[in-house]
Amino acid sequence: SQILVDANLQVKGEKDIYAIGDCATIEDYWLPQTAQVANQQGIYLANVLSQDKNVEVKPFEFHSKGMMAYLGGFNAVMAKLPGLSRLTGFVAFLGWRFTYWFLQL
Numbered sequence: 001s002q003i004l005v006d007a008n009l010q011v012k013g014e015k016d017i018y019a020i021g022d023c024a025t026i027e028d029y030w031l032p033q034t035a036q037v038a039n040q041q042g043i044y045l046a047n048v049l050s051q052d053k054n055v056e057v058k059p060f061e062f063h064s065k066g067m068m069a070y071l072g073g074f075n076a077v078m079a080k081l082p083g084l085s086r087l088t089g090f091v092a093f094l095g096w097r098f099t100y101w102f103l104q105l
Contacts, residue, residue, distance in 0.1 A: 007059030009045055018045055031062050068096045 003019040004012045005026055011017040012027065021038035031037045044060050051057065066081035076096040078087045087095065 008048065008057050009041060009060055018049075020045055026060065036065060037062055068092075068099065070096055 002025040003023055005019050005024045006012060007026060007029065009018050009020055009024065009026070011019050020041035022033045024041075025031075040062055041060060048057050064080060066078060066084075068076065068078045070076050070093070074090050074093045075088070076093040078092045078095050079085065081087075
């Protein structure tokens with residue numbers, strides 16, 4: 001079960017209550033339940049809450065950075081990346097590994 005929110009991630013029917021990530025679903029705007037979505041929602045909501053209340057807020061819009069999956073051994077798959085539709089095997093494993101190493105910095 002998920003919490004229904006509007007385009008600004010505010011819980012429907014509530015004032016000053018917000019929900020993000022896996023527990024929230026935007027009405028008429030399905031998003032995958034991934035950390036990528038939750039991270040972008042968190043940044044968006046931080047910006048919204050730090051603004052003056054009288055400023056009009058643009059609705060949340062998700063921008064996919066692609067998908068990656070480790071398949072075991074030295075195999076992985078990378079798909080829907082900007083400029084690259086699909087990559088598999090050892091080269092994708094290297095891309096997957098370096099991406100996660102970079103994220104730990």
